[in-house]
Amino acid sequence: MPSSTSSSDSEPVYSRRVPEISWPRVAVVAAFLAAAGVGIWEAAWRIGEHYEASYRNSDGQFAEVRRRVDRREPNATVFIGSSRTQFDIDLDVWQELTGVHGIQLALEGSNPLPILTDLADDEDFAGLLVVGITPPLVLMPGIGSRADALERYYNETPSEWASNKLSYPLERTFAFYNPDAALFRLLERQPWWPEREGLPFEAPEVRKIENMRRDRQSDLWNRVEDDPELNQVVTSTWKAILETLPPPPPEEEARAAFETLLANVARDVGKIRERGGEVVFIRPPSSDWFRDFENRATPRERVWEPIVGAAGAVGVHFEDYPELREAHTPEWSHISSRDKAQWTRALVGILKARMAESGVHRPEIGS
Amino acid sequence: MLFNSLTFVAFFVIVLALHNAPLPWKVKKTNLLLASYIFYAAWNPPFVLLLWLSTIVDWWVAKGIYATEEKSRRRALVGVSIAVNLGLLGYFKYGGFLLENWQALMTAIGVTWTAPGWNIVLPVGISFYTFQTMAYSLDVYLRRARPADSFLDFALFVTFFPQLVAGPIVRPTQLIPQFQEPVRANRNQLLWGLGLMTLGLFEKMVIADGALAPAADAVFGADGAVPFADAWLGTLAFAGQIFSDFAGYSTVAIGAALCLGFSLPDNFRFPYAALGFSDFWRRWHISLSTWLRDYLYIPLGGNRKGWHRTQANLMITMLLGGLWHGAAWTFVVWGGLHGLYLGIERFIRERWGDAKVASTAGFRLFLALLTYFLVNLTWVFFRSKDFPQALSMTRAMLGFGAPDGELVLSTFLVTTVIAVTVGMLIVHWFMRNRRLEEVVARSPWWLTGLVWAGMMFLIVITQGTGNAFIYFQF
Known part of the structure; x- marks a missing residue:
């Protein structure tokens, strides 16, 4: 704080100086060089890394798709779950077989049960809800890393809404416009950084593994399947993430939390049914080390069965159906984009049959 | 609206185009004022009401101060400006803090009292524009400046979107005179x-x-x-x-x-x-x-x-x-x-x-x-x-x-x-x-x-x- 006693009464009207240089020449050079740089950058990602333009899976995109529920689309079918539900379901095939274009609300690395609660509390929803269960994630407290997506749906500002709309044309044009290609993320994952001694191990960020559509359907990026090096990067990331999960809470605490979880599931499913809706559960496939880990840490009879039992709902576990088991999961966790159509076809058939067996008749799926 | 958003890019292109269109100066200023309200409302539309309140109060307060030589009346009027602006700031920004500290004080002297929940959203930039409008009334009170001749100029001074939510906090004498005569950036300024x-x-x-x-x-x-x-x-x-x-x-x-x-x-x-x-x-x-x-x-x-x-x-x-x-x-x-x-x-x-x-x-x-x-x-x-x-x-x-x-x-x-x-x-x-x-x-x-x-x-x-x-x- 200057101690001067001068006041503002004599301050002249401020007028900014502009440097006296040839501004048009400077601007043309700057615009040309910047455009050339961006063009080269785009080419490097497309040619060098085989990137394709894809939607960014942003919170705004989630909010936009979530609003379809509010519009009370007839026969709304909503998918919630983690990335497996997002990658494995083919919305076009689903529509071809049921006549309904599903609302894809699954969020990667997330627990779908808080979203189930949210939909149970939403009076606008009375359709069919397909809940994908990924055993380790379903036991997480809260939604997880994508909690902001639901928050965005509730509190999106007009400015955020508009920015999201304006971002779409860029997302479908530029391959580099992807969080995986952002400058500082790119720098951080370079191998030249030495390990800092004493720093606790942290799992790396998940690399780009998908191409997403405007309706939030994600397809596993073919390169994850075709490029052994990238495939290895992705599988080692899954291993690192699972191996660095925090230890489970003490037995007593875990049991109490799971009891609460089951009670919440029963309550939420009950609410949706009261409004005339229905809920079904699916367990999409995993394989190799990932599946072994899941079976060890979260065995089917201790997680999947009780949840489906508490809901009193139809549950389709991939292990029970050869046609669901056969799908190829190149990086252990998501179905190959080449197999997803067939897998979805099989899933719809099984769901129809199971729902019919259970006496559940839903126009959304034609059971 | 954030400067680092695509919405701002689109918004600014439109504002720039309108400002350079062959329109009367008053229309251009009105455009800027409306654009500024849109800029602010893009976060939370109802909070524009606070801007209006601050604008209207200080417009009339400054006029009232300028019109009288009566010391007590001048003091009362500037008190209104300070009370309204600091009141807005106090309610939205410090309400929860005051309650929390009051509760702690009560507990310290042995009175059990629980403060009610205070879930008030803080309007963006309220600390900046309340200080800016208050400066206007204070300048008139301290005889450093005359009130603005035009309500439009004053409203634009309070609301001018580039500096509305995070400054620079501009003095009335710096900005209001700039609104009086038609201005358009030349090529180098642009x-x-x-x-x-x-x-x-x-x-x-x-x-x-x-x-x-x-x-x-x-x-x-x-x-x-x-x-x-x-x-x-x-x-x-x-x-x-x-x-x-x-x-x-x-x-x-x-x-x-x-x-x-x-x-x-x-x-x-x-x-x-x-x-x-x-x-x-x-x-x-x-x-x-x-x-x-x-x-x-x-x-x-x-x-x-x-x-x-x-x-x-x-x-x-x-x-x-x-x-x-x-x-x-x-x-x-x-x-x-x-x-x-x-x-x-x-x-x-x-x-x-x-x-x-x-x-x-x-x-x-x-x-x-x-x-x-x-x-x-x-x-x-x-x-x-x-x-x-x-x-x-x-x-x-x-x-x-x-x-x-x-x-x-x-x-x-x-x-x-x-x-x-x-x-x-x-x-x-x-x-x-x-x-x-x-x-x-x-x-x-x-x-x-x-x-x-x-x-x-x-x-x-x-x-x-x-x-x-x-x-x-x-």
């Missing part, structure tokens, strides 16, 4: 304005959000104590982040206004090259420090009432300046530390200011580094979520931290923080006595073009996180 906007966005998106925020967030978000190196690196990262974030906003604001033909004053002048704290506050958030000087420090008596009163006035001003930043005691301590530094500096200057050593280059460098070191200690209180964290960080930075503090920064983050901090200090030192305009004017044109292109390219490939500017929360 291009320099765009250049400044690029520089501001580069500071925000590349330096603050891209390079430094991850390290600052990791250290200040750590669960436990961190060791000496990480505590320092996290604090240095925050020092760079908050400068780049806030100076970046001001630079975009100045550039956007210039593109429209208006001049806003500087808000930062390379503060990390400051030699002492008086110098620091002449370089950091200049529009707030001069506001506090003119409307608080000087009315309190400034330095005219003896040594003790001067020290007390400095401390009061800085404590309130700290509280202006946020409704928490950590901000008050931040302000208090600055008040203390200023007081000590004044004391030293009075006794040894003329010593020969004070003018040597080595001493000046030492003083700059000492100032930077002490400023960093204050940032710990500014950034920490509570006192335990602030104290733990300060202990670690002074070498008294827990021996088992856990490392949190990777080699990448360590390298980034060191590189950016060293680069920033060099730039600030080089620019200490220079103006950006002079440096650009003396540089080869192709170099300016290259640097401009480089900043645009880096902004694009950094992609941005869409993070709000830190000062929005104030």
